[in-house]
Amino acid sequence: MSDDRATAITFSDEQRLLLEQSERFARNRSGFESVRKRIAAKDDIDRSIWQDIVAMGWANLLVPVAYGGSGLRVDALVPIVESAGRHLLASPLISTALATQLLVDAGSRGQKEMWLPQVGSGSVATTALCEPGGSWALTEPRLQAQCSNGIVRLSGTKIHVRDAKEAQFLIVSAMLDGQPALVVVERAYLRENSLRSQIVLDETQRCYTVSFEEVEVPATMVLDGGDVVEALCALERTGELLFSAEMAGGLGGALALLVNHLTTREAFGGPIGRFQALKHATVDILLDFEAARSLVYGAGTTIASSPGKAASEIATRMAKAHTSDAFVHACDRTIQFHGGLGFTYECNAQLFLRRAMWSQAVFGSAKYHRQKLAPLLLS
Amino acid sequence: MSENSILPDHTTVTAKTMDCDEDDLFEFRDEFAGWLRVNAPGKPAFPLPETFMEVGTDEQFDFLSDWQRSVYEAGYLGVSWPQEYGGRGLPVEFQNAIDLEMIHQNVPIMFNTIGLAWAGPLILDIGSERQKKQYIRRILTAEDVWCQGFSEPGAGSDLANIRTVAVRDGENWRINGSKIWTTLGSYADHMILLAQGDSGAARYKGLNFLLVPMESEGIEVRKIRKMTGEHGFCEVFFNDVFVPKDCLIGQELGGWQVAMRTLTYERGAAGGQASMHTGTRIESSLMIEAATRAEFDGGPALEEPLICDELVRLLIEERANLLHESRKRHSALAGPYPTAIDMSHKLRWTEWNRRLQRLAVELQGLEGSLYLEDPDALDGGAWQRGYLNSFAATIGGGPSEIQSNILAERVLGLPKG
Incomplete structure (x- = not known):
């Protein structure tokens, strides 16, 4: 805590513009009605939203300039993802950004030239890193890869692969010759019926188990331009950051819904927001929301200034630990304070609660991160 | 304006937000940190007050008066107050940087709090020329103590x-x-x-x-x-x-x-407060250091997962509170509740401090039952006293529950009860 630079937030004009633009976009394009339409569409994503995201250049933000992208750091995505979270706008943006980062960190020049421009032109990409058992640490995959005669043969299953159905390529972690490796699998290489749509709490999400049994790809698909373990560690940090940002936004959205209810719902002769029991609990949520934003933008600043592994790890784990608990708690109270209506499918509060519970499970829950933080902070 | 709350309506507050270079601030803080390392007084033989509300003996009073005067004479107190009355005329962020460094180095407090934080800014803001000349400099030198x-x-x-x-x-x-x-x-x-x-x-x-x-x-x-x-x-x-x-x-x-x-001077209005190093909060690093010396159920306290979990929670909260000070300077990041950070400052820090001190007692295990002056008490029972004293800040100056009412009504727009 002694380093005051660890508690400084930088926020560029560029980020400010992205925040304004994305807030406007998410508000206009992701009202509760559109969110419910997306839910009803089951397996599909909203193509027009993704096309607009690509057109605004957001899919291309992390792609280096040399490969036709904007070459920005991950903190540029934070305001966008926060706005999306606030309005429950779901898109393959985070999936694509995480895949992009793995390519940038671990791909060779030729591999980057092959896939990064595709991202810029609107291809969805995703990462396939989680496995049955649900370990949040990504550096020791169990999915096996064997290489012979220039062919890599995969064996195993990945779970929780977001947006797999839309993805033009997936980046898969595997054990190759006893070392963690990253393999790019284009969708043409997947076998038939290898995707199973997972039924997840947050119905706006598209999430799959993917079987890589007997999938064979050329050995040139194995990323060989950087340290894979470091790339996976960095990916954990970015995942923690982006999902924290999305949750901070969602927390703000839930709070707005709650405040609106407390000021409009009347009982015992006036708006129920005049009762202290509700006021004080709502102020606790407000303070959680403010803390979430500061931790998220603080972590964005830290990770973008590359101060070394420990500082980044502390910052993003703190953000994920806080937002995971705080977002669920805010939604839990929002449901409760809506009374009987809050218990219904019709009430929009459930959309936030389901999002919160989904998000806390992705890239590590609060207790997991606090457990990881203890040795970093207390020794 | 509400009659049962003690904070002003935020719409009437004109906080002085001056743009200042973060690097200038860091440099200024470094310079002050160096001065402190040479000039901060050693621990006296008697226990020092932890906050400005604990000054109970003459020797404590004399010690703190001398210390405040030496900080002022070195040019580090009232730096955001006008030069003509004894200040240095710098942006209020510079005074904040000093306060943070004092907390960080855990040096004795600037005890003349009512003068430095309330009466002084008030006189500078709406006092007569005679009052400014008569009172301001003597507040900084601690020649005049205020209540x-x-x-x-x-x-x-x-x-x-x-x-x-x-x-x-x-x-x-x-x-x-x-x-x-x-x-x-x-x-x-x-x-x-x-x-x-x-x-x-x-x-x-x-x-x-x-x-x-x-x-x-x-x-x-x-x-x-x-x-x-x-x-x-x-x-x-x-x-x-x-x-x-x-x-x-x-x-x-x-x-x-x-x-x-x-109550607006805390937010920097009219030059702001000349010091908020009032001892109503400490840095967690002090408590963690004490925890490394504490035993819980026959083993090191910091090997107890449940204690570690609670400590980490408090550290996350502390980090967020510190980050707030930087975030609030970016107006684009202040919405949708732009007054929330400033208006919740007291509530956040005093409640955090109370819970930190309480945990500091519990993690001492059986020895957490000891009190001041027992020879076996960790740090002489300072954490036990700190916890009991922490209520002064959660109750004084508008208790936490009233603060919550104010935030609900003024920041969130909930109706009055």
């Missing part, structure tokens, strides 16, 4: 309900009544006093705000013993006390507005 006369036995959070009266009597004000929880009351040279005028107007519409010399005849000060067993607060009785007409500050019967105004 505050707001609360009464029958009016704490419900401040507008006070009964002490200050009415015109010829060229003077005549004061009768009593005040309670008066920090530094037995050492103070002056008091900022809120009292009913003689308008007959109800509650907050009829108050006068006076600067009262404590040596005035008819003032009696009695010390109050706190639950820690120590002294620190006083009760002050006024029995036909006469003070000159020009002791009034602000408009006659405009005392409530003046009182509200004093």
